[in-house]
Amino acid sequence: MIKLLAKIFVERKEDKRSAYGILCGAYGIFLNILLFATKLFAGTISASVAITADALNNLSDAGSSLVSLLGFKIASKKPDPDHPFGHGRIEYISGLIVSFLILLMGFNLGKESILKIMNPEPIEFNIIAVAILTISILVKFYMAYYNTRIGKKIGSVSMKATAADSISDTISTLFVLISTIIAKYSSVNLDAYVGLLVSAFIFYTGIKSTLDTIKPLLGQPPQEEFVKQIEEIVLSEPNVLGIHDLIVHDYGPGRTYISLHAEVSANSDMLEVHDAIDNIEKQLRTELKTLATIHMDPIQDKDEETLKLKSIVTDIINGIDSTLTIHDFRIVTGPTHTNMIFDVVVPHEYEIPDKELVNLINEKVRKQVENGFCVIEVDKKMT
Secondary structure, X not given: OHHHHHHHHOOOOXXXXXXXXXXXXXXXXXXXXXXXXXXXXXXXXXXOHHHHHHHHHHHHHHHHHHHHHHHHHHHOOOOEOOEXXXXXXXXXXXXXXXXXXXXXXXXXXXXXXXXXXXXXOOOOOXXXXXXXXXXXXXXXXXXXXXXXXXXXXXXXHHHHHHHHHHHHHHHHHHHHHHHHHHHXXXXXXXXXXXXHHHHHHXXXXXXXXXXXXXXXXXXXXXXXXXXXXXXXXXXXXXXXXXEEEEEEEEOOOOOEEEEEEEEEEOOOOHHHHHHHHHHHHHHHHHHXXXXXXXXXXXXOOOOHHHHHHHHHHXXXXXXXXXXXXXXXXXXXXXXXOEEEEXXXXXXXXXXXXXXXXXXXXXXXXXXXXXXXXXEEEEEEOOO
């Protein structure tokens, strides 16, 4: 069904990503309201708190789908003076709201189940209710499937949160169905206990979805594959000898901006190199759909003294810790001493404090380089 709707409402749209998000949101609202109505009926005729709570969960899901739909609608708006990088991050916010709604539903269902454990009520077996629950499981499994598939296709955090919610609904409804059948063929009434178990599962799903949607809002490292693609494109240019200080700025799905430093020979024709850098930026925009700003760092790749001292410093750094790297190495010679100026890149979780690390490097360098002094800038690894 979703494929047919996509052919009608998505294929002809210029912004297919937003069209997919809006379509799935609207379709989710329709299915969840339908499930809410049928489950509420089933819960009423069977006097089951678990079925009624499951129905209210679907009503909450309809609200979540509405939030996702509005999120995609707003995210598709073009940049304006107040939002020069667009509105893409609203999709992360909508995913976070969906996660909060999942947590709220889990809490309310848990509270209602505890009250029913304290004051149990008999439930009535009804074949109509069983049929409705069975169909609901299939529908929710289908919703989880298409939200997962399209969420991966368009890289949507909010749709992945919706898919996770649908999976939790599938499992919770299955538990409700099992408890209903057990109550029919035994004297054991597990209705309220199953409701409590379902609420715990829903709450776990809500916490997981919340953490997944908070990460891009706070800022997370780019995917390793994306970094490799950037490196391959930039380093394929013969004029580029190395890259560092790569930063990926995420302003929402499909809205990434990158900045990096490209090392080039100080002996090169700067106009020629500048033209090569421009071409790299265009290639990144065309192939990876990302805007790039590249800073050129001229380095002395022909000076023997510079290369000799850089080799010594690199060996010292590797001897301290193989995870450390250096870049922007240059020297300034004088009548009494030589300054070696460079940046050292350390992981965020590195145990040695920056100042202590700088002193350690200087101490080891002075033992090997007579009248040699280091001027070091400590960088944190960004990718």
